[in-house]
Amino acid sequence: MELTGLLQVAPFQGMKEEELIAFLFGVPNSLKHFETGDVIARQGSLCKGLYILASGSVRAGMINDEGKELTVEEIDAPNLLASGFIFATENRFPVNVEAVEPCEVFIIGKERFLEFMHLHPLMMQNFLKDISDRSVFLSRKLNEFALLNLKARLLKYLETHPAIHNQQEVAQKLGVTRPSLARALSELANEGRIKK
Numbered sequence: 050m051e052l053t054g055l056l057q058v059a060p061f062q063g064m065k066e067e068e069l070i071a072f073l074f075g076v077p078n079s080l081k082h083f084e085t086g087d088v089i090a091r092q093g094s095l096c097k098g099l100y101i102l103a104s105g106s107v108r109a110g111m112i113n114d115e116g117k118e119l120t121v122e123e124i125d126a127p128n129l130l131a132s133g134f135i136f137a138t139e140n141r142f143p144v145n146v147e148a149v150e151p152c153e154v155f156i157i158g159k160e161r162f163l164e165f166m167h168l169h170p171l172m173m174q175n176f177l178k179d180i181s182d183r184s185v186f187l188s189r190k191l192n193e194f195a196l197l198n199l200k201a202r203l204l205k206y207l208e209t210h211p212a213i214h215n216q217q218e219v220a221q222k223l224g225v226t227r228p229s230l231a232r233a234l235s236e237l238a239n240e241g242r243i244k245k
Contacts (some may be wrong), residue, residue, distance in 0.1 A: 054127045055103060059179035063171050072165050073101075077159050089146040089154060090131070096140045100130035105152030109144040110221065119224040123149065123189065133180045133187075135159055183224055199233045207243065221223045 052069060055061055061069055073080075080103070083089055090100070090109060099121040106125045112118045121144050124130065134140050136159070166173035193202055202223050213219050213234070238245040 055101070058101065058127045058129060060129070060166075060172050060176040062175050064169065068169065072157070073155050075161065078155060078161065081154050081156060083148040083152045083154065085148055087148045087152075089148060089152070090142045090144075092142055092145045094142050096134045096137075096142050098132050098156050098161045099132065099135055100146075101155040101157065102126045102128045102130055103155055105150060106149045107149050108149050110147070111144050117224075117226075118221045120218075120222040124187040126152070129179065130154070132176070133183045135162070147224050185226075194224060199223065199229060200237055203230070203233050203237065204242065 052066060052073075055073075056064060056066065058070060059104070061072075064072075081089075083105070089107060090096070102124060104126045106123060107130065108120055109119055109122045109124060109204065110120045130146055131142050131144070134143065166176060193205065197205065204222060206219065207213075210219075216229050216230055216234075220227045225233075234243070234245065237243045
């Protein structure tokens with residue numbers, strides 16, 4: 050794990066390495082290790098502090114009662130996990146967070162984080178910017194799902210991902226079944242809007 054990389058994570062930008070070390074390794078913080086496939090947090094569980102992905106990558110996804118899955122985001126280290134929910138009235142994880150590869154995650158208690166932000170106003174300002182940026186990301190994501198049909202969402206996805214290698218994975222990211230995705234791909238290919 051590279052601590053200098055963590056200095057690039059929004060709340061820690063502009064901090065000195067010694068300050069970051071004091072923040073991360075102070076009591077009662079913890080550093081947890083997760084293997085591929087391990088669940089770091091379950092949808093609906095309490096978000097008791099700041100989760101910092103120090104190494105590895107995770108998948109943040111939702112699943113409904115019928116088992117339909119939606120990948121909200123894939124997150125690479127270094128990064129924060131569910132930062133917008135720490136101080137929420139309903140401070141529960143909105144997604145399942147699962148390790149895609151071996152990970153290390155710092156868990157900083159909410160009170161310790163709040164205390165440290167009061168001592169370091171730049172950290173507080175950076176954190177507020179980060180959760181504001183996350184709100185923008187989530188509103189764009191919601192807009193995609195609420196206002197765009199599947200073919201439009203698929204074309205938008207293909208703007209940033211030139212090829213589809215795994216239809217099931219893309220279906221989860223778009224919140225649809227694999228057969229629906231295959232049908233939309235065929236229609237777009239028949240319309241000449243994409244190449245199969």
